[in-house]
Amino acid sequence: MTDPNEPPEGDLLRAELAARGRHAFPGTEGCMTFLIMAADPGAPADEDAAYGVPHVLMYAGERVDRPAFDHCDP
Secondary structure: OOOOOOOOOOHHHHHHHOOOOOEEEEEEEOOOEEEEEEEEOOOOOHHHHHHOOEEEEEEEEOOOOHHHHHOOOO
16 A cells, blocks of 8 residues: 655655765756756755756656656656
């Protein structure tokens, strides 16, 4: 059974990254959401800075602001 109070997947991933000293920030393109993270672990923990340096976009083709049970293809 799924828990309707389950946090969104993007929040879970951001928490795991933060626990490892990395900072990811949510973004939106069209109706899809993603996380962006500076590739350099020593980059400032600032969303604007992440866009201005080499970065990683974590994009799964669905919205990261929904819980896993709400996805078509988890």
